[in-house]
Structure formats: C-alpha cells, structure tokens
Amino acid sequence: MTTASTSAPRWLTDEEQRVWRAYLHATTLLEDHFDRQLQRDAGMPHTYYGLLVQLSQAPRRRMRMTELARNAKITRSRLSHAIARLEKNGWVRREDCPSDKRGQNAVLTDDGLDMLRRSAPGHVEAVRQAMFDRLTDEQVKSLGEIMRTLATGLEPEGTDADLPWLR
C-alpha cells in the first residue's frame, strides 16, 4: 500500500511548473497546427492521416485493427469510427482476416495511397518548419530520448497497464 492519499503532496517546483506549462502550450499548439494543416490539405485530422501512414508502411498495405490501434496509441472504438469514415472516403477498405474469423484487416486502397503521396510533401514540410528546423541536433536527440522514456513509462512491458487499445 502507498501512502500517497494521505501524505503531503509533492508540489511542483517553480521550474517544474514552467516546464509543465510549456509542455502543455507547445503540444496544444502543435496538435492544433497539424490538425489544421491536414484538414486543409488532406481533408482529415492528424490522427486519421497517421493511420493511413501506418497502413502504407505495413506489409501488403494492411493491418489488423487491434495492431493498428496499438501503433496509433488509441482505443479500438476510436479506430472503428475512424476506419468507417476513411472507408466512406474510399481511402481504406475492410477485409476479413483469413486466420481469425473475429478479425478485420484495414487495407489502404490505391486512392488512399494517392492521397498520401499528394499530401506527404506538404505535411513533411510542415513538420520540419514547426519542429526540426527550430531545434539543434542536440535538442532533437534529447527530445527523442525524453519522449521514448515517457512513452515507455506509460506502456511498461508485461503488465496490466490501462492501455487504450486494450480497453
């Protein structure tokens, strides 16, 4: 048992507060920025775009729903809705999984691949402008380590963590 609920809160220091605030500001602005860029240039939010990218890099341009959800760090429910929408656009289609009758594969269509090829250059440019062009090589390296640490912290191996794609 922990005593967290009764012991004195370990408040954030001034520096920690500033860092936390900066983190929230930057991530909120970046999310807004890319959502708008992609809504304008590709007609979908950033999360949906990320799904198409995943599929484009998967063998045979297809992936099981749960694996796709795990890669995108989202719930299966959210993914179901997203794929339904992308299917309506003709960029993805569903396919029964041969080996498991419960399973579905999301498949990137030719139209979907075209859409991706058209919008990729603009999106990469946006990512560069907003992130990589502004950071030194040192900072990029550091950011990578930090983000890997934080991500790993929330999905520790071999545990019963509350992960979105298992809900």
Add this chain to the structure above:
Amino acid sequence: MTTASTSAPRWLTDEEQRVWRAYLHATTLLEDHFDRQLQRDAGMPHTYYGLLVQLSQAPRRRMRMTELARNAKITRSRLSHAIARLEKNGWVRREDCPSDKRGQNAVLTDDGLDMLRRSAPGHVEAVRQAMFDRLTDEQVKSLGEIMRTLATGLEPEGTDADLPWLR
C-alpha cells in the same frame, strides 16, 4: 515567393522519423492518461481542469474569455462550450465585464475552488509519476527549453499568425 510546392521534399531522416514518432506516441499516451485520471477524480477532461487552474491563479479568480482562451491555447468557441459546462457544474459563473459591454468574465466559484483543492494533490502526483519522476534534472531543463522554443515558433510576436483564440 517560396518554391516549396515544386522543389523536392526534404524528407525526414531515419532519426528524425524516430523522434517524430516517439513524440506522437508520448504525447498521445500522456494526454489519454491525464484525461482519464482527471475524468475519474475530478469529473472533467484535462483541458477543463486547466481552465479552473488558470482562474484560480488570476487576480480575483476571474478572467476575460479571450484571455483565458489565449492562456489555454484554444479557440473562443471551444472555451464558450467549456465554460457553459463548468457553469452547469457550479464551478464557474459568468459575469458581465464592467468596462466593455461585449465582454464576459469567467469567475471561479467557491465550489470550483474546493473541487480544485480536493483534486490537485492527486493530479500533481500523476504528473510527477508520468513525467518528472522519470526524467533527470538535465532532461527536465532540456525539455523546458525545447517546448518553449516550439511554442514560441507557433506564436511569434507581432504577426498575423493563425492562432486559435483569434479565429
């Protein structure tokens, strides 16, 4: 005029791709994590909680709508909906601005302050566990600089940038 639309795309290097992916993974998981923690312990999403925090630190526990939107990096529309919901909960109330008849102040109520006091310890603990306990002092410092740089990049001073609270 730029030639971005016709010149060869500056694709991301392997390292940059890994960093970008790690950034997306970490931020997605963290957002999900805090949204859930606060939904469970305070009955509201993280964005709403942040609004109450802002108000609690403002002079006379009140703030003009647009300023609150600017601090939270969100649109005024989104804020309107959020304040309406928080008002229904009794944690915030609206007040006409004396000096500008178009203006509204969002005011943190006593109930809102109580709610904040009750849930703050648990939330700080969650932030520590997920972020500060996992990073070295060096990394915290570096993260702060990086995030400040990125945030500043998206809201440069004295420009006509497309900022959420001006839309």
Add this chain to the structure above:
DNA sequence: TCTATCTAGTTCAACTTTCAAGAAAAGGTC
C-alpha cells in the same frame, strides 16, 4: 454624426471521441 470595420463572445450543425454494452469467435477446463 454616419458609416464601415473590427472585436468579443455565442450558437448551430457537422464531426470526432468516449464510454458502456453487445455480438461473435477463440481458447481453456472439465
């Protein structure tokens, strides 16, 4: 003043996300 423009905030409809519930197949255990 009169008028045009801008700013502050809200509203509606469309879209996205969450949560709880459920159908169907798979995997164990007896």
Add this chain to the structure above:
DNA sequence: GACCTTTTCTTGAAAGTTGAACTAGATAGA
C-alpha cells in the same frame, strides 16, 4: 462436447470540438 472466460471488433448515445454564421458593442474615418 458443454461451459466459462477471454479476445476482437462494432454500435449507439453522450460528450467534446470545429468552423461558419451571427449579434452586439467598440473603434476609426469621412
């Protein structure tokens, strides 16, 4: 096989967000 549990994915309703349209008040210029 029969039974129970788990896994996979979907659904529908409620909650949250977006973008465009709108009201009302402020501002600036002729």
